[in-house]
Amino acid sequence: MSPLKIKKGSSSHSAYNLRDPNAEVIERHTLAVVVENEPGVLARVIGLFSGRGYNIESLTVAEIDHKGHSSRITIVTTGTAHIIEQIRAQLGRIIPVHEVHDLTVEGAAVERELGLFKVAGEGEKRVEALRLADIFRANVVDTTLKSFVFEITGTPEKIDAFAELMRPLGLEEVARTGVAALSRGSVSES
């Protein structure tokens, strides 16, 4: 059999469909994952995202029920509707995962994040930082003659906006918790 004339280096498509068939609109979703609080469970969740190439914009985790050994992981992720559906299903396969909720599709939800901002400056800049912090309802949790540490709670967008404003005013360090989220209303209502 004679070989086929193959142009070298071509990779636009193949039986592996190198063109991403799911290249559609990218959505941002907040997932709440209730897990058994056991060693390695966070590694399983994170490993799933890295192993399958999903995005993590933010991830928070803490125990929510000591007696019931459960923790809640809140993940903000992006992807096409199809990818988000896969992420949900893949999370559901993890044995110690008890519940997966897509808060973005399951109705209204509140999202909050906490940020700590260290801002150093003197004179006008210092006054302006304090004034803006007041507008954003940030608290001063530490102060020296040359610096403040502000504590701010809100949506990620609000914290982003605050960070933008602090940058020219001497922003030195930022620590953010990532998003915690709950659906609105009572669970029993819905």
Next chain:
Amino acid sequence: MTKGQTSTMTGAQMVVQALRDQGVDTVFGYPGGAVLPIYDAIFQQNEIKHVLVRHEQGAVHAAEGYARATGKPGVALVTSGPGATNAVTGLTDALMDSIPIIVLTGQVPTFMIGSDAFQEADTVGITRPCTKHNWLVKETDKLSGVLHEAFHVATSGRPGPVLVDIPKDVQFATGEYTKKTANKSRYQPKLKGDIDAITDLVKAIEKAKRPVFYTGGGVINSGPAASQLLRELVDATGFPITSTLMGLGAYPASGDQWIGMLGMHGLYEANMAMHDCDLMINIGARFDDRITGRLDAFSPRSKKAHIDIDASSINKVIRVDIPILGDVGHVLEDLLKVWKSRGRVTDRENVAKWWKEINTWRKIDCLGFKNSTKTIKPQYALQRLEALTKDMDRYICTEVGQHQMWAAQYLGFEAPNRWMTSGGLGTMGYGFPASIGVQMGHPDALVINVAGEASWLMNMQELGTAMQYRLPVKQFILNNERLGMVRQWQELLHGERYSQSWSEALPDFVKLAEAFGAKGILCSDPADLDDAIMEMIRHPGPVLFDCLVEKHENCFPMIPSGKAHNEMLLGEASTKDAIDADGAVMV
């Protein structure tokens, strides 16, 4: 906890007790420092047989073979560090093919974990992505509960491999052993399908003009009853049925409605039926890329239903119209009930027309090949093997490559659990140890591993195991002195530049067999083949059959890279311009 549910013993004894309580009769393993207490406990009992393999990869594949052939979970026991890392390929293989196995690993004592102790490896870390679930057990009191849960997880829902890592101090210490029945697991996958979705499928079945059943490994996973229900459904509806590589045997190859395996190396009629159907009923298959080919050209005009127990399999690759989440057996039972209660309707007239079309595709005889009287064609070797063994109590394993595809094409499977092959991972070196596992599960059956010489060499050390346990496994090697499948791709896609794809410095397989005390048979003349095969079958011990075959045979049919189902390459067909430039990137 009720009285009599617990008793005190060492962790090592618990391992043996839990295996016993779980009905395990065979363990494949290899000892080492971190599992010595368990080996000591094994030494002091007679109920559980331990098969000493020659490499831990062999232990895991043997456990896979045992599991697939018996329907029971397979068990492997290995030491920490290198023992555990050697098990990784087998675990990944079992994960891809949904095979229930339990791998027990030793670990350094709990107080030494994290200190880079001798033969320490982060086993649960390394195996997290290649197991369905894994556990590191740090307290002896928790060991029995975890072991029972491990069996439950491995065998429930979509089956898969699990691993339990047991530090040496946990094996030595004493604790409370809890019986299997004492704890109820949280993990309870849904088995019954949604009745509305099932009814939707029934309505689609009633209306379909060009239906096809596309079945897969999930039918085998669901158990023999599922295969039985499938047969009933197929026979009652009169619809054609094809299957993936992993589902062969669920419906008998001799059945009238069987149109052969589908996919990249599947039959012309099966792929054409998939392409042109108006209703595709996927039962326990996962739209693998070897099946779909180019996604935007995959069965463009059909309504698609998908029965699967794993929510992540549904809509992963192909969007379906009727998703049904549940176990094949349970869903088929309900499906049949609903369909019967609604009067067993099908569009007979149009389905008959559809069959006419399928029968014209069948006439193409896509498995036809040019035979030779001088050299043994691999297809011919398999045709003869089939003719001479098909009525026997036979189990077939394969390695990976052209020989694997030919075996799938030319051997017929009448029952589930008789075909053991590495589909998802495509692991060369799987077949020989798997055949050992199968033979352990079916001591009196004829167990044949159809192999390529290159694959077979990857786990050839297991000849020692076959000899030690007098396992009469038949290694039927189609020796083309080439990494045949790789060579085929290089011929078609890389301008005949045969980069590293030949098997040089091959051993004399007959002498190799004899060095282990096994029987070696060499056959190179088509005229001698039948006698040689019969000699292999009659020999009461392990046989290494070196079948010298045509070196440059290609495996057809083949769906070329970047092409749709209806653009298949056939045996003697010209491949000129069949694969376009963009196809060359496929592996």
